[in-house]
Amino acid sequence: MAEPTADAAIAALVAASRRSAVGRRLQGEVEQSLLQSIVDATVRLFDAEAASIALFEHDPDRLEFRVAAGDKGAGAVGLAVPPTQGIVGYVYSTGQALALSDVGNDPRFNRDAAEQTGYVPRSIAAAPLFDEHGTLGVLQVLDKRSSPTFSLRDMELLGVFAGQATVAIAAAKVQRDTARLLASVLAEIGPELEAEQVDALVASATANLDTDDEAPFWRMVDQIARMRGMSDREMSLVADILEVVAGHAERTQRGRIGQ
Amino acid sequence: MTSSELPAWSEPFADPRRDLRRSLRLRGVTRKWAWGDATGAGVRVGIIDSGLENDHPRLRGRVVQNVTVEMTDDGPKVVPDGTADMFGHGTACGGIILSMAPEVELVSIRVLGADLRGKGTAFAAGLEWAIEQGLQVCNLSLSSKSESLYPIFHDLADRAYFQSTVLVSAANNVPAASYPSLFSSVFSVAAHPEPDPWRVYYNPAPPVEFGAWGVDVPIAWKDGGSTVATGNSFAAPHIAGLVALILSKHPGLSPFEVKAVLASVADNPGRRHPWRHRTDAAG
Numbered sequence: 442m443a444e445p446t447a448d449a450a451i452a453a454l455v456a457a458s459r460r461s462a463v464g465r466r467l468q469g470e471v472e473q474s475l476l477q478s479i480v481d482a483t484v485r486l487f488d489a490e491a492a493s494i495a496l497f498e499h500d501p502d503r504l505e506f507r508v509a510a511g512d513k514g515a516g517a518v519g520l521a522v523p524p525t526q527g528i529v530g531y532v533y534s535t536g537q538a539l540a541l542s543d544v545g546n547d548p549r550f551n552r553d554a555a556e557q558t559g560y561v562p563r564s565i566a567a568a569p570l571f572d573e574h575g576t577l578g579v580l581q582v583l584d585k586r587s588s589p590t591f592s593l594r595d596m597e598l599l600g601v602f603a604g605q606a607t608v609a610i611a612a613a614k615v616q617r618d619t620a621r622l623l624a625s626v627l628a629e630i631g632p633e634l635e636a637e638q639v640d641a642l643v644a645s646a647t648a649n650l651d652t653d654d655e656a657p658f659w660r661m662v663d664q665i666a667r668m669r670g671m672s673d674r675e676m677s678l679v680a681d682i683l684e685v686v687a688g689h690a691e692r693t694q695r696g697r698i699g700q
Numbered sequence: 701m702t703s704s705e706l707p708a709w710s711e712p713f714a715d716p717r718r719d720l721r722r723s724l725r726l727r728g729v730t731r732k733w734a735w736g737d738a739t740g741a742g743v744r745v746g747i748i749d750s751g752l753e754n755d756h757p758r759l760r761g762r763v764v765q766n767v768t769v770e771m772t773d774d775g776p777k778v779v780p781d782g783t784a785d786m787f788g789h790g791t792a793c794g795g796i797i798l799s800m801a802p803e804v805e806l807v808s809i810r811v812l813g814a815d816l817r818g819k820g821t822a823f824a825a826g827l828e829w830a831i832e833q834g835l836q837v838c839n840l841s842l843s844s845k846s847e848s849l850y851p852i853f854h855d856l857a858d859r860a861y862f863q864s865t866v867l868v869s870a871a872n873n874v875p876a877a878s879y880p881s882l883f884s885s886v887f888s889v890a891a892h893p894e895p896d897p898w899r900v901y902y903n904p905a906p907p908v909e910f911g912a913w914g915v916d917v918p919i920a921w922k923d924g925g926s927t928v929a930t931g932n933s934f935a936a937p938h939i940a941g942l943v944a945l946i947l948s949k950h951p952g953l954s955p956f957e958v959k960a961v962l963a964s965v966a967d968n969p970g971r972r973h974p975w976r977h978r979t980d981a982a983g
Binding site: 525526527528530531534535536537538539540541542543544566571573574575576590591592593594596597 | 842891916
């Protein structure tokens with residue numbers, strides 16, 4: 442590989458990573474609030490004790506509970522379970538929706554994870570969230586109050602909600618996973634690249650991605666994300682302020698160059 | 701067809717009187733002819749799943765082999781496996797099959813767990829091995845959504861069909877394409893809610909062709925345990941059990957012939973004598 446071309450390519454990848462990270466930052470809250478509204482609706486419609494959504498994350502491979510609703514749901518948020526364990530893991534691995542009842546009475550049920558949430562359910566129904574590329578995560582409902590078990594109709598309904606959650610994720614998904622995005626693009630444009638080479642390129646492009654939450658740049662991105670709910674008037678006021686600041690910055694820079 | 705237009709696969713089995721009126725009755729092909737006095741003896745059934753817990757009370761030492769798929773640099777490789785079940789799901793399926801066909805021999809082909817998460821290639825390699833071994837029946841409670849694996853699964857399903865290995869597959873109850881569960885050559889199964897392992901419906905409006913009990917099924921679970929479960933993946937082993945019985949009584953029937961037998965003895969409304977036959981062995 443000729444060095445200047447390689448440098449330019451790396452620079453382009455770094456720029457793409459940064460844009461992707463910014464996009465993720467801006468979209469993150471939107472995704473989160475959409476998913477939250479889906480578990481809120483699920484828990485109400487099922488009249489269940491809890492509902493939650495776990496999404497697959499890399500390094501280490503895990504299913505992380507992102508949102509939860511219901512009286513007994515709160516403890517699940519932030520909890521991560523291995524994708525090779527438990528009912529959620531099975532549903533994720535196979536893409537098959539299923540429901541179990543009497544799980545609380547069975548001492549062999551994967552209680553560890555349940556107890557971490559502060560709640561051990563009697564029954565659980567789980568459905569996969571998947572798009573055309575594969576399974577993204579799992580939507581689960583714990584303990585319907587009106588019945589000790591889940592019916593076929595319940596399973597179907599759960600599938601519909603899982604579909605909604607998938608749609609909500611779809612928009613933000615590319616930004617969610619910068620490394621995967623880069624790897625897939627690299628594989629496409631350089632089919633002769635070995636897997637290790639792709640990994641190395643992705644690593645170097647994402648290594649210095651500034652993820653320090655307190656860094657001024659990210660604080661600014663976060664502020665912009667918060668502005669989504671603003672009225673047009675407020676928005677144009679902010680744009681005016683930014684214009685003044687940017688103009689000031691340019692003049693300062695020109696001054697420095699001129700010195 | 702967009703995914704939103706796909707039907708919920710269990711729908712026809714929720715109201716058999718409305719949706720399952722059409723049925724074919726073959727003269728002489730009754731349940732007694734199909735599997736009367738059969739025990740499943742002489743039939744080997746592959747469970748492509750999370751493993752089998754060989755010493756689980758409900759499996760009663762009927763597991764004759766445990767293998768798994770190892771992902772190596774040279775591609776997937778089938779190697780001997782331990783006698784544990786990562787989730788309990790494979791054991792649940794094996795238990796259902798044995799409750800109907802108590803003398804079948806089970807072969808565990810583990811394609812889930814530890815390092816095999818969501819790897820469609822491991823699943824395909826496990827299925828290929830099962831077909832090469834000449835197992836008469838395979839129970840598949842999982843399927844792949846990977847477009848790139850479509851031709852591989854299509855080829856495997858054809859090979860199974862042409863050599864008379866019956867693939868019994870749980871339909872995904874979530875509307876999306878999945879392979880090989882909705883291929884025409886496999887026995888695609890969705891759940892009906894009636895608590896009777898012998899109640900089977902033939903659906904004349906595929907892709908899902910058969911309905912079996914899959915709601916609140918008492919099942920074997922990991923570490924010698926048991927629980928109650930709902931899902932198409934618990935309906936499929938009921939059909940696998942029936943197929944094993946049919947093949948133990950009528951060795952050499954092709955998948956096409958087995959489907960015709962099942963359709964002929966199905967509980968679809970409109971039969972003149974809707975009696976149910978239970979084999980002695982199955983109690």
